[in-house]
Amino acid sequence: MIEIKNVSKVFQKNWYALRDVSLKIEKGEFVFIIGPSGAGKSTLLRLIYMDIxxxxxxxxxxxxxxxxIRRHEIPILRRKIGVIFQDFKLLKDKNVYENVAFALEVTGTPRRKIKELVxxxxADVGISHKRNAFPYQLSGGEQQKVxxxxxxxxxxFILLADEPTGNIDPEGSKEILELLKEINTKGTAVxxxxxxxxxxKYFPRRVVKIEEGRIVEDTGVRP
Ligand SMILES: Nc1ncnc2c1ncn2[C@@H]1O[C@H](COP(=O)(O)OP(=O)(O)O)[C@@H](O)[C@H]1O
Ligand SMILES: [Mg+2]
Structure with missing residues (x-):
C-alpha cells in the first residue's frame, strides 16, 4: 500500500533529512515512527502524503x-490520507462542527450528506457534546479529537499522526492513543x-526507529 524505496531527501546546504530509507507499510497496519527530534520523522510523513x-x-x-504523479493528482491522493499534527491546525473562527464540515465542503459534498458524516x-471521537464550541474553548486533548x-x-485509508500527543497532558495523550488504536481496529492504517x-508500552505495535535520517531499527509487524 505504501512503499518507500531507497529514498533520500536533501534540504538546502546538502543537508540529508533522510538518507537511503526503505520501508513498506501494508493495509491496516499500525506503525510507530520513533527517534529524537530532528531525526527525519516529519520528513518521512510529508513524503507519504506527497507534501514533498x-x-x-x-x-x-x-x-x-x-x-x-501529476501535480493535479496530488490533492486527489491527499483526500484519502488523513493527517493530524501536534498543533491541531483547527480554524479559530469556526466551531467544532464547522471545522469538520469544512473538510467535506472543499470536496463538494452535498450539504445533507455533510451533516450526516460530520x-x-x-460521535466516533466522542466530542459531539462540544459541537458548537470554538477551538479556544477546548482542551488540547479535545482539540486533537476534533x-x-x-x-x-x-x-x-491511512491516518498519519505527527507528534499527535506533543501538546497534550499524559492523561489526554493516553486517550488520543486509545482513539488511534480504535480507528486502526476498524481497518484504517495508522x-x-x-x-x-x-x-x-500502551500499544505494542510495529516500531520503526529513525536516527539522523536513517532507519536504525524496524521490529516488523507485531499483531
Ligand atoms: N524545510 C526544511 N528546510 C531545511 N531543513 C529541514 C526542513 N525540514 C526539515 N529539515 C531538517 O531535516 C531534519 C529532519 O527534520 P524532521 O523531519 O522535521 O525531524 P523530526 O520530525 O524527526 O524532528 C532536521 O535536521 C531538520 O532541521
Ligand atoms: Mg517532527
Missing part, C-alpha cells in the same frame, strides 16, 4: 508513484511519529 517529493528513490502510495465523525474527526470524515517512546 524525494530527491532520490521512489515513494509509492495507493498506486501513485512520486516519479510519475455528526458521525464527532482534528482526528476532521481527518476521518473523508474516510481515509502511522504515528513520536519522540515520546514511553507511549509505545
Amino acid at each position: 517529493l524525494p530527491d532520490m528513490g521512489e515513494v509509492i502510495v495507493a498506486g501513485y508513484s512520486s516519479n510519475t 455528526l458521525k465523525a464527532l 482534528s482526528i474527526a476532521r481527518a476521518l470524515v473523508r474516510e481515509p 502511522v504515528m511519529a513520536t519522540h515520546q517512546v514511553d507511549l509505545i
